[in-house]
Amino acid sequence: MSKQIDYFKPLDEIIGDNKGDASQLIPMLQKIQESYGYLPMDVIVEMSERTGIKVTDIMGVASFYAGFRLTPLGKYVVKICAGTACHVNGAETIAETICEELNVNLDETTEDGLFTVETVACLGCCSLAPVMMINGEVYGRLTRDKTKKILREYKELEGA
Amino acid sequence: MKVIVGLGSCGIAAGGMKVYDKIYSLLENYGRQDITLASTGCMGMCFAEPLVEVLDEQGSHIYGLLDEENVLDVFRSHVLDGEVADQYLVKSERNDCTNAAFFSKQVRVVLSRCGAINPEEIEDAMELGAYSGLVRALSMTPQEVVEEVKASGLRGRGGAGFPTGLKWDFALASQADQKYMLCNADEGDPGAFMDRSILEGDPHSVIEGMIIGGYAIGATIGIIYARSEYPLAIERLELAMEQAKEKGFLGKNILGSGFDFDLSIKQGAGAFVCGEETAMMASIEGQRGMPRIRPPYPAERGLFNQPSNINNVETLANIGYILNFGADDYRQYGTEETKGTKVFALAGKIKRGGLVEVPAGLTVREVIEDIGGGSSSGKPIKAVQLGGPSGGCIPVELFDTPIDYGTLAETGAIMGSGGLVVMDEDNCMVDIARYFLDFTQKESCGKCTFCRVGTKRMLEILTRITEGKGVPGDIEKLETLAHQVQKNSLCALGQTAPNPVLTTLKYFRHEYEAHINDKKCPALQCRALISYRIDPVLCTGCTVCARNCPVHCISGEPRETHVIDPSICTRCGNCKAVCRFGAVIVE
Numbered sequence: 001m002s003k004q005i006d007y008f009k010p011l012d013e014i015i016g017d018n019k020g021d022a023s024q025l026i027p028m029l030q031k032i033q034e035s036y037g038y039l040p041m042d043v044i045v046e047m048s049e050r051t052g053i054k055v056t057d058i059m060g061v062a063s064f065y066a067g068f069r070l071t072p073l074g075k076y077v078v079k080i081c082a083g084t085a086c087h088v089n090g091a092e093t094i095a096e097t098i099c100e101e102l103n104v105n106l107d108e109t110t111e112d113g114l115f116t117v118e119t120v121a122c123l124g125c126c127s128l129a130p131v132m133m134i135n136g137e138v139y140g141r142l143t144r145d146k147t148k149k150i151l152r153e154y155k156e157l158e159g160a
Numbered sequence: 161m162k163v164i165v166g167l168g169s170c171g172i173a174a175g176g177m178k179v180y181d182k183i184y185s186l187l188e189n190y191g192r193q194d195i196t197l198a199s200t201g202c203m204g205m206c207f208a209e210p211l212v213e214v215l216d217e218q219g220s221h222i223y224g225l226l227d228e229e230n231v232l233d234v235f236r237s238h239v240l241d242g243e244v245a246d247q248y249l250v251k252s253e254r255n256d257c258t259n260a261a262f263f264s265k266q267v268r269v270v271l272s273r274c275g276a277i278n279p280e281e282i283e284d285a286m287e288l289g290a291y292s293g294l295v296r297a298l299s300m301t302p303q304e305v306v307e308e309v310k311a312s313g314l315r316g317r318g319g320a321g322f323p324t325g326l327k328w329d330f331a332l333a334s335q336a337d338q339k340y341m342l343c344n345a346d347e348g349d350p351g352a353f354m355d356r357s358i359l360e361g362d363p364h365s366v367i368e369g370m371i372i373g374g375y376a377i378g379a380t381i382g383i384i385y386a387r388s389e390y391p392l393a394i395e396r397l398e399l400a401m402e403q404a405k406e407k408g409f410l411g412k413n414i415l416g417s418g419f420d421f422d423l424s425i426k427q428g429a430g431a432f433v434c435g436e437e438t439a440m441m442a443s444i445e446g447q448r449g450m451p452r453i454r455p456p457y458p459a460e461r462g463l464f465n466q467p468s469n470i471n472n473v474e475t476l477a478n479i480g481y482i483l484n485f486g487a488d489d490y491r492q493y494g495t496e497e498t499k500g501t502k503v504f505a506l507a508g509k510i511k512r513g514g515l516v517e518v519p520a521g522l523t524v525r526e527v528i529e530d531i532g533g534g535s536s537s538g539k540p541i542k543a544v545q546l547g548g549p550s551g552g553c554i555p556v557e558l559f560d561t562p563i564d565y566g567t568l569a570e571t572g573a574i575m576g577s578g579g580l581v582v583m584d585e586d587n588c589m590v591d592i593a594r595y596f597l598d599f600t601q602k603e604s605c606g607k608c609t610f611c612r613v614g615t616k617r618m619l620e621i622l623t624r625i626t627e628g629k630g631v632p633g634d635i636e637k638l639e640t641l642a643h644q645v646q647k648n649s650l651c652a653l654g655q656t657a658p659n660p661v662l663t664t665l666k667y668f669r670h671e672y673e674a675h676i677n678d679k680k681c682p683a684l685q686c687r688a689l690i691s692y693r694i695d696p697v698l699c700t701g702c703t704v705c706a707r708n709c710p711v712h713c714i715s716g717e718p719r720e721t722h723v724i725d726p727s728i729c730t731r732c733g734n735c736k737a738v739c740r741f742g743a744v745i746v747e
Contacts, residue, residue, distance in 0.1 A: 023464075025446035026429055030388070064448040064605075067388055067430030084351030084545060084581045085507035087595050093732065100710060120389065121432065121599070124353040125173040126507030126581075127206030127514060138173035144734055 010035040011043055015050055022053055025061055029068060038069045074109040074116035076154055078134050083122030085129040094130045095119065097147045114158055161195045163239065166211040166275065168202035168360045169392050174209035175227060182228045186235050195239065201361020203275030205262065206514035208250045214238050224250035261530050262512050267493055267519045269501045270477045274361035279396050282403035285364040291409055293483030297372045298417040305376040306332055309479065311487035313499030318344060318472030319550060319577050320652065321565045327469060330459035331377035334467035339379035342463065342470040343370055344440060345386040348432040349548030350599060352579030354503040355473035357515045359393035363400035367423065369476025371409060372483055374421045377469050382423040385440050388430065397425060432603035436651045437470045439605065450605045451651035474503055474578070494520035498564045502575065508582035511536045518563065525559035528582060539584040543667070547576020549596045550656035552663030553589065572663040588685035589668040590675055594622035596660035600653060611654030614645035618661060628688040630676035639665065684746045687731040691747055696721040698743035705735035705744060
């Protein structure tokens with residue numbers, strides 16, 4: 001029981017005295033994702049009970065926006081920029097290299113839970129194309145070899 | 161002496177922070193407390209990031225392509241010995257650098273403070289005129305402010321180009337207890353980073369525009385809807401808002417005028433369609449971001465069913481200038497139909513990519529060749545994509561088209577928000593069309609059948625063409641679908657989604673035909689339609705290609721000609737990339 005209380009504590013703080021103000025739904029979900037790492041189903045159900053916002057409405061919003069995720073992330077999130085500038089500079093080859101090197105498909109997490117690989121519309125560093133971002137750190141002017149080298153450094157760091 | 165490091169997102173991505181830290185420690189080590197170290201936003205020259213500006217008695221000197229090591233040369237030579245380090249110089253007031261052309265055709269209205277001030281210091285911005293427009297606006301009546309903006313000829317820079325003053329007039333005329341002033345900072349076009357750079361480099365220009373807009377239409381609440389993928393922009397905006405509040409530009413009774421204005425930021429959650437104004441308002445209200453039918457227009461019934469006005473970041477960044485210097489001054493730039501300047505994010509196969517601001521009326525060629533320096537690959541430029549997924553491709557034959565809402569629309573492209581991506585002969589136009597359709601198809605909110613299903617069917621046809629499975633009749637089918645999607649979609653996302661396909665069909669139809677009829681990709685990009693082989697004359701048998709082939713399909717003894725097995729080859733191009741003798745041939 002005490003574990004349950006701890007588990008929902010961040011949710012409590014996020015909801016605060018916000019009872020049923022649906023206009024705050026997106027910021028609340030963003031904060032939940034920030035503290036839980038993703039949107040766990042049990043937290044969504046609990047949130048619904050406490051705020052009075054229907055689970056269907058919460059799920060409708062959570063599944064509509066690409067920024068929300070319903071499954072946990074890997075320790076490192078590799079975001080491959082798929083913006084136009086990166087595309088014309090060979091982003092596809094970079095994506096392929098990353099998936100090969102980590103042995104994972106796009107939008108999936110490696111079995112050891114270390115890496116999640118996803119594409120994003122544009123990271124906005126077009127003049128460094130092609131670009132990828134690993135946990136906020138941007139790597140630009142990528143080539144196949146450079147990409148592999150960077151990923152191997154992360155792997156070594158984790159002893160994997 | 162003052163040393164300034166460019167720390168916009170692109171500068172940081174290129175390693176600007178490391179350069180900043182290095183200079184910081186060098187100044188410490190040499191005990192040079194007399195020299196100020198500062199940071200600024202985007203200086204525009206993304207191609208030369210990280211950038212460092214050294215200001216001394218002779219003026220400004222900007223050094224580029226620095227890293228932790230070569231910054232030491234610049235430091236020793238210029239900072240310690242006072243001698244300009246010519247080899248790293250990318251811009252100086254002597255204007256004798258090769259990059260001088262990058263600036264000579266630009267006019268900086270929106271970006272006048274971007275890269276010149278520390279965006280985290282409001283005093284810096286105020287010294288260069290920030291909030292002077294607000295002071296003047298507050299001395300006028302709201303109607304007078306609206307008339308000034310109308311007279312300036314400013315049109316929405318988010319893409320559609322609706323006259324801003326007129327929009328304000330509608331919102332001012334609406335009667336309600338509560339009106340809203342909204343800023344669309346949900347810059348979602350892949351390949352566009354103008355708004356991000358403005359928010360990071362000069363957030364005060366946008367805040368000032370919002371306050372003036374609020375005053376003009378009678379709104380006391382302002383909301384900036386910002387893309388959550390731009391954390392640095394949001395951080396600087398928040399800080400700038402705090403400082404503006406301290407100075408009395410935000411909050412109650414602004415500068416003693418009796419006008420109250422509260423500003424807040426709402427973060428998006430990753431939906432391209434939220435750049436559409438009614439979808440954006442739905443998202444602010446906490447719902448799925450789906451567009452609704454207009455009318456009623458937001459000026460009549462917008463956020464929370466109250467009259468609202470929505471402008472994009474760049475549009476708002478013009479407002480302070482217009483109110484400060486007057487509509488007449490602003491009208492000196494541009495063409496009859498398009499007044500003022502337009503900011504472009506120049507990227508792709510271009511030598512000097514970056515953030516540029518040009519007066520309307522300049523030709524596409526002047527932007528690409530004079531400012532951008534032409535092709536970065538050495539291969540001829542084939543086309544430029546303007547306006548992202550809603551825009552189109554302009555072929556090199558039409559590069560003399562002036563940048564103007566009307567003339568650009570005639571080509572089938574649009575002014576759009578300002579993404580300008582250059583493509584050379586290695587880029588397949590069918591692939592580019594497929595790329596954009598893939599984007600819009602994924603981002604379609606699903607409300608309208610034609611947008612939801614039509615884009616999907618179009619994508620399937622385009623994919624099949626690039627895979628060599630195109631059949632006669634596909635082009636006609638694409639055209640029919642394109643026109644239906646255009647006609648039967650509620651919002652601009654669907655209405656403009658077919659533009660990349662239609663413009664490439666208009667100017668590069670032969671590429672589609674080559675894919676379908678001859679099963680050939682003229683740009684040698686589409687993997688299903690190309691093959692790799694090794695030229696026995698040029699091959700030295702160095703084994704590098706074989707060792708780098710991810711599927712081990714290259715065989716051959718050292719110092720003997722190597723051979724690619726086409727049945728295993730995935731056409732990844734790695735062998736071509738690593739061969740030092742040019743022996744790998746693509747056909």
